[in-house]
Amino acid sequence: xxxxxxxxxxxxxxxxxxxxxxxxxxxxxxxxxxxxxxxxxxxxxxxxxxxxxxxxxxxxxxxxxxxxxxxxxxxxxxxxxxxxxxxxxxxxxxxxxxxxxxxxxxxxxxxxxxxxxxxxxxxxxxxxxxxxxxxxxxxxxxxxxxxxxxxxxxxxxxxxxxxxxxxxxxxxxxxxxxxxxxxxxxxxxxxxxxxxxxxxxxxxxxxxxxxxxxxxxxxxxxxxxxxxxxxxxxxxxxxxxxxxxxxxxxxxxxxxxxxxxxxxxxxxxxxxxxxxxxxxxxxxxxxxxxxxxxxxxxxxxxxxxxxxxxxxxxxxxxxxxxxxxxxxxxxxxxxxxxxxxxxxxxx
Ligand code: CO
Ligand code: CO
Numbered sequence: 001x002x003x004x005x006x007x008x009x010x011x012x013x014x015x016x017x018x019x020x021x022x023x024x025x026x027x028x029x030x031x032x033x034x035x036x037x038x039x040x041x042x043x044x045x046x047x048x049x050x051x052x053x054x055x056x057x058x059x060x061x062x063x064x065x066x067x068x069x070x071x072x073x074x075x076x077x078x079x080x081x082x083x084x085x086x087x088x089x090x091x092x093x094x095x096x097x098x099x100x101x102x103x104x105x106x107x108x109x110x111x112x113x114x115x116x117x118x119x120x121x122x123x124x125x126x127x128x129x130x131x132x133x134x135x136x137x138x139x140x141x142x143x144x145x146x147x148x149x150x151x152x153x154x155x156x157x158x159x160x161x162x163x164x165x166x167x168x169x170x171x172x173x174x175x176x177x178x179x180x181x182x183x184x185x186x187x188x189x190x191x192x193x194x195x196x197x198x199x200x201x202x203x204x205x206x207x208x209x210x211x212x213x214x215x216x217x218x219x220x221x222x223x224x225x226x227x228x229x230x231x232x233x234x235x236x237x238x239x240x241x242x243x244x245x246x247x248x249x250x251x252x253x254x255x256x257x258x259x260x261x262x263x264x265x266x267x268x269x270x271x272x273x274x275x276x277x278x279x280x281x282x283x284x285x286x287x288x289x290x291x292x293x294x295x296x297x298x299x300x301x302x303x304x305x306x307x308x309x310x311x312x313x314x315x316x317x318x319x320x321x322x323x324x325x326x327x328x329x330x331x332x333x334x335x336x337x338x339x340x341x342x343x344x345x346x347x
Contacts, residue, residue, distance in 0.1 A: 005068040005076060005113065005143065006186055039158055040091065045238055047087040047221060048151075050158055058155040060093035065101050065146025069182035069301055070199060073113045077120020077145060079202045083224070083302035084147035085128050089206040090161070090222040090305060092213055093153035098125045100135025103144040117145050128205050157213070161221035161231075162238035164308035168218055168335040170245060171317060173326040174201045174304025176228060176295050177258035183268045184261040194257040201255070202302040204325065212320045216310035223303035227274045228252070229296045229344060231306055233281045236335075236343050244338025246345045249286060253328040254295055262291035270299035283342035296346070308335055 039058060040046035048062035064084040068076045081098075088095045100121060104114050125132045130149065164170075181198040184190035206222055219239075223231045236243045274297035282296070304326070309317055314331060321329035336345075 004071045005073055006071055039155060040160070044160075044162075045234065046161055047090040048093070048149075050091060050093075050153060050155070052155045056154060058093075058153040058158060060088045060091050060151035060153050061149070062087040062151075063101070063146070063148040065103075065144045066301060067142060067144050069178075070185060070195070073116035074120040075199055075203070077117035077122075078124050079120075079199070079302055080117075080145040081121035081124035081147055082203050082205055084149055085124065085130070086206045086222045086224070086302060088149050088151035089208065090159075090220055091151075091153055092157055092159035092217075092220065093151035095125070095128045095130035095149050095151045097131040097133045098147040098149045099133060100137070101144075101146050101148060102135065102137045103140035103142065104137060105141050105143065106139040113143075117143070121145065121147065124203070124205065128207060159213075159217055159220040161219060161235055162240075164219040164235055164239060164243060164335045165310075166243065166335055166337050167311055168308040169311050169314040169331050170232070170247065170333045170335065171307040171309060171314065171321070171329055172223065172228070172253060172304050172332045173206070173307065173321055173329045174204065174223075174300075175253035175255045175328045176223075176298055176300065176303070177255040178202055178300050178303065179227075179268050179271055179298040180258050180261050180266055180295070181255065182301070184264075184266040187264075187266055189261070189264060189266070191257065194255065194261075197255050197257075201304070206305050208305070209320065209324055212317060212324070215313045215317050215320075217307055217317075218310065219308035221306050223300050223306050225270065225299045226278070227271065227297040227299055228306070229278045229282050230274050232344060233278055235306065235308065237281075242337055242339040244336050244340065244343040244345065245333050246336055246347055247333035248347050249288065249292065251330050252296075252332045253330050258295060259291040262294055267294055268299060271297045274299060281342060282344040282346055283340075285345055285347045288346065304329075
């Protein structure tokens with residue numbers, strides 16, 4: 001009998017993604033359709049695919065599903081949906097409709113849990129301004145839930161994840177650490193106040209107001225499975241330009257309590273994997289203890305947006321973000337010119 005949703009997930013942990021290098025390798029073997037209507041697709045390493053219907057209309061299309069990372073099924077549904085919707089917002093789009101994709105162990109007959117998961121998801125789709133239009137379920141020992149989402153975007157206003165400019169300021173809109181906290185939940189040592197904080201941020205939609213989107217945002221992505229350094233390095237390296245970033249560690253928002261969990265061994269496999277892959281891109285110019293450094297690589301589920309913005313508009317952006325409930329939004333650094341292997345300087 002299932003007592004706790006998370007006991008149904010395997011020890012491998014959640015939010016873990018396939019190693020990006022392996023992924024790149026086998027994706028490169030898949031025949032890619034080149035089509036000028038596809039503004040973002042397989043070859044772009046983007047958050048979501050974008051299809052240009054006409055001069056003024058683009059369709060954003062994305063799919064994501066995750067394993068439970070909290071015990072409350074309604075909250076898990078909310079987190080999974082918020083996480084799936086995020087990739088539409090990260091392209092500068094608006095969700096239109098969504099379909100559920102859910103895996104659940106049939107033999108357990110715990111349909112009340114399933115109902116709660118789907119209710120959580122439906123509530124978030126509605127909050128995002130979309131319509132939940134159906135879905136698909138399959139029998140699986142390990143529960144998983146997420147959405148396929150279709151959204152709308154003006155093709156001229158798509159915000160790509162690889163178009164930062166020298167001199168831009170970098171903003172992070174949510175604090176880091178939810179991967180470590182979900183590891184602590186699994187280890188049954190997480191305290192309620194810390195879990196509540198993590199849940200608060202993971203269920204906050206990455207929806208920005210029109211006013212914010214109309215500021216001069218050059219590049220946008222959401223911080224998810226590859227952690228802050230992973231997603232920032234994507235932004236810089238995929239630009240194809242000689243770009244680097246200077247990030248100020250003390251300015252990076254981190255959920256209170258996270259460092260204590262790292263010190264008790266609550267580090268996910270995903271964080272260690274990300275560190276192994278991406279630490280060669282990051283140069284440490286300050287003394288960073290392990291518990292601090294690992295947070296930069298912590299895989300985030302439903303993490304915040306990483307915004308690369310014109311320095312002239314950064315103050316206005318921060319003000320608006322705070323008004324829109326992203327109260328821990330901070331300027332964490334800036335985009336610099338760099339051709340060194342270590343593109344990210346941690347100061
Ligand atoms: Co994303
Ligand atoms: Co995604």
